[in-house]
Amino acid sequence: MNATRNGRDRRRRPVADAIADIRAVMDAGPSLETLARGKARLIELAKRRELFTFEDFPLPDDDAMERSYLIHEDADGGYALYVNSGAPHQHYAPHDHGTAWAIVAGVEGRERHRFYARPPGAGPGAGPIVAKGEAIVAPGGAVAMRPDGIHAVDAMDGKPLLHLHLYASGFARQGERWKYDPDKGVAAPFLLDELGSIADAR
Numbered sequence: 292m293n294a295t296r297n298g299r300d301r302r303r304r305p306v307a308d309a310i311a312d313i314r315a316v317m318d319a320g321p322s323l324e325t326l327a328r329g330k331a332r333l334i335e336l337a338k339r340r341e342l343f344t345f346e347d348f349p350l351p352d353d354d355a356m357e358r359s360y361l362i363h364e365d366a367d368g369g370y371a372l373y374v375n376s377g378a379p380h381q382h383y384a385p386h387d388h389g390t391a392w393a394i395v396a397g398v399e400g401r402e403r404h405r406f407y408a409r410p411p412g413a414g415p416g417a418g419p420i421v422a423k424g425e426a427i428v429a430p431g432g433a434v435a436m437r438p439d440g441i442h443a444v445d446a447m448d449g450k451p452l453l454h455l456h457l458y459a460s461g462f463a464r465q466g467e468r469w470k471y472d473p474d475k476g477v478a479a480p481f482l483l484d485e486l487g488s489i490a491d492a493r
């Protein structure tokens with residue numbers, strides 16, 4: 292049994308348990324309270340560092356910023372959990388996640404999240420967006436975002452990242468995603484193929 296197969300077997304139960312717990316909370320919808328509880332449960336899973344290693348989730352072997360590994364998705368496409376293995380130069384301009392709420396929990400490395408809001412009453416893709424604070428995701432920590440959340444993400448410390456990303460639905464089902472230019476006040480569709488490689492690691 293190779294390391295990857297071994298890792299998949301070891302994390303199957305803990306991942307299924309975490310998703311079941313989070314589903315029980317988040318099926319009520321993404322409120323501040325449910326997102327806080329979902330976040331706490333994802334942090335608990337992320338603390339199982341032996342389950343999430345660079346050996347099982349290798350960094351990009353080219354100049355890509357990141358590789359995403361899908362480790363869980365419900366049969367209907369909901370509750371998609373990815374392990375993101377990010378290079379030290381990982382940088383994402385402000386973007387939303389279509390119709391999906393999102394929770395990002397740290398396993399290795401630190402990344403800075405800068406949050407933004409659309410103007411009151413404005414729909415997806417509308418600008419100009421306004422900065423509204425930031426947070427650092429490190430091991431033992433996480434951020435949660437409602438479906439209207441917008442963030443920019445940067446790796447810190449010149450070191451690689453291993454983080455868990457949980458979405459209400461997988462990338463392919465998040466509908467139209469937008470990326471925003473806060474300086475120019477404009478937005479453009481954020482296409483799936485800009486995300487780099489996505490491997491099925493279930």
Ligand SMILES: [Fe+2]
Nearest residue numbers: 386387388442
């Ligand atoms: Fe994002």
